[in-house]
Amino acid sequence: MKIVELKESILENNDADAAVLREELKGKGITLINLMSSPGSGKTSTLLALAPYFEGKLSWGVMEADIDSDVDACTMEAAGVPAIQLHTGGMCHLDADMTRQGIRAFGRDDLDMIVLENVGNLVCPAEFDTGAALNMTILSVPEGDDKPAKYPLMYETCQLLVVNKTDTLPYFDFDRERMERYAKACNPDIRVFYISAKTGEGVAELAEYLLAAVLQKEA
Amino acid sequence: MKIVELKESILENNDADAAVLREELKGKGITLINLMSSPGSGKTSTLLALAPYFEGKLSWGVMEADIDSDVDACTMEAAGVPAIQLHTGGMCHLDADMTRQGIRAFGRDDLDMIVLENVGNLVCPAEFDTGAALNMTILSVPEGDDKPAKYPLMYETCQLLVVNKTDTLPYFDFDRERMERYAKACNPDIRVFYISAKTGEGVAELAEYLLAAVLQKEA
Numbered sequence: 001m002k003i004v005e006l007k008e009s010i011l012e013n014n015d016a017d018a019a020v021l022r023e024e025l026k027g028k029g030i031t032l033i034n035l036m037s038s039p040g041s042g043k044t045s046t047l048l049a050l051a052p053y054f055e056g057k058l059s060w061g062v063m064e065a066d067i068d069s070d071v072d073a074c075t076m077e078a079a080g081v082p083a084i085q086l087h088t089g090g091m092c093h094l095d096a097d098m099t100r101q102g103i104r105a106f107g108r109d110d111l112d113m114i115v116l117e118n119v120g121n122l123v124c125p126a127e128f129d130t131g132a133a134l135n136m137t138i139l140s141v142p143e144g145d146d147k148p149a150k151y152p153l154m155y156e157t158c159q160l161l162v163v164n165k166t167d168t169l170p171y172f173d174f175d176r177e178r179m180e181r182y183a184k185a186c187n188p189d190i191r192v193f194y195i196s197a198k199t200g201e202g203v204a205e206l207a208e209y210l211l212a213a214v215l216q217k218e219a
Numbered sequence: 220m221k222i223v224e225l226k227e228s229i230l231e232n233n234d235a236d237a238a239v240l241r242e243e244l245k246g247k248g249i250t251l252i253n254l255m256s257s258p259g260s261g262k263t264s265t266l267l268a269l270a271p272y273f274e275g276k277l278s279w280g281v282m283e284a285d286i287d288s289d290v291d292a293c294t295m296e297a298a299g300v301p302a303i304q305l306h307t308g309g310m311c312h313l314d315a316d317m318t319r320q321g322i323r324a325f326g327r328d329d330l331d332m333i334v335l336e337n338v339g340n341l342v343c344p345a346e347f348d349t350g351a352a353l354n355m356t357i358l359s360v361p362e363g364d365d366k367p368a369k370y371p372l373m374y375e376t377c378q379l380l381v382v383n384k385t386d387t388l389p390y391f392d393f394d395r396e397r398m399e400r401y402a403k404a405c406n407p408d409i410r411v412f413y414i415s416a417k418t419g420e421g422v423a424e425l426a427e428y429l430l431a432a433v434l435q436k437e438a
Contacts, residue, residue, distance in 0.1 A: 040362025143259025
């Protein structure tokens with residue numbers, strides 16, 4: 001499994017660079033998904049739960065960004081999903097240039113979809129356009145229903161909100177309506193899915209939505 | 220309840236500035252604790268659980284840093300703990316200068332202890348010395364036992380690690396020994412407490428430790 005040490009971008013206009021990368025990827029038929037969340041919300045386990053639904057329908061791979069471990073990329077590869085580990089060298093987010101470095105090192109222009117698992121952080125990654133076609137965030141039930149009120153930019157920039165660990169709803173005071181009210185105040189069009197990556201609840205619906213979003217784009 | 224809009228520091232040497240602030244606070248007999256964690260680990264609820272143990276023994280207050288909500292400061296004040304809300308204006312962490320701005324606006328030189336509840340983020344806050352006498356981090360059980368392996372700098376810079384939400388241990392695959400092994404690889408001297416802010420388990424021991432740490436310094 002390949003590990004890439006990313007270099008900090010020297011480009012000054014990340015938004016322009018991200019727009020260029022987005023066009024490049026569109027030209028190659030690759031849908032890039034930027035997956036963001038707090039540490040421990042279940043980014044990797046959600047991808048593992050989705051994997052069986054993509055089999056035979058979609059070719060995909062994962063770029064795992066981390067400060068310096070390689071646990072997640074190893075986990076994805078063990079599950080048969082092509083993966084590459086990106087080390088940010090302490091950086092708290094990825095920008096478009098760092099994402100491009102990762103995609104080049106991955107060297108898989110044949111994929112329909114690449115998921116960039118961003119650094120676990122609700123603040124900084126939301127500020128940097130990576131060039132992704134779709135921004136997706138995971139909020140796990142134990143984190144609490146008030147997160148969209150406290151970290152609004154994350155929810156403004158995401159089209160997709162996946163609420164994970166629904167199997168733990170009985171043990172936490174998590175009010176779905178309140179959470180959705182906060183999230184929709186940030187972004188009225190945000191699409192919300194409830195899943196448990198552990199039990200599999202709701203994963204089929206999320207997989208179906210992602211398959212349609214990615215394959216439709218190719219049609 | 221006062222809300223302070225913090226300005227980004229223009230000082231170049233944060234470490235030097237933090238050392239100066241630490242000495243200033245020592246001179247005033249104030250112990251500053253920098254409390255850090257992922258979003259939703261339970262920083263505010265841990266402080267609420269500690270509050271009754273400090274009553275009559277310690278005068279203290281809380282500075283709640285947040286991107287732009289004021290939920291936490293209101294919660295603390297409602298519980299009778301002096302609190303001030305610091306808005307970081309999108310910034311993902313506090314440095315020593317921002318901390319000083321907060322302390323000045325708080326204007327409570329009579330307190331034994333001020334807890335700075337940093338922005339929910341395991342990455343950036345660990346990089347900036349705030350001038351605190353003690354760095355404390357909370358890891359909640361649902362986040363997983365691998366967090367110290369993934370966010371090592373946080374555990375290197377903290378003297379105190381509080382594992383919260385122990386009441387949910389039966390529902391998560393959280394291996395205490397593995398977590399402690401990872402944490403001690405970052406910092407062999409890190410002190411670990413296990414608590415549930417919800418049920419109160421372990422809170423008395425943590426309170427006792429903090430009381431001793433703060434009052435001893437005054438003696």
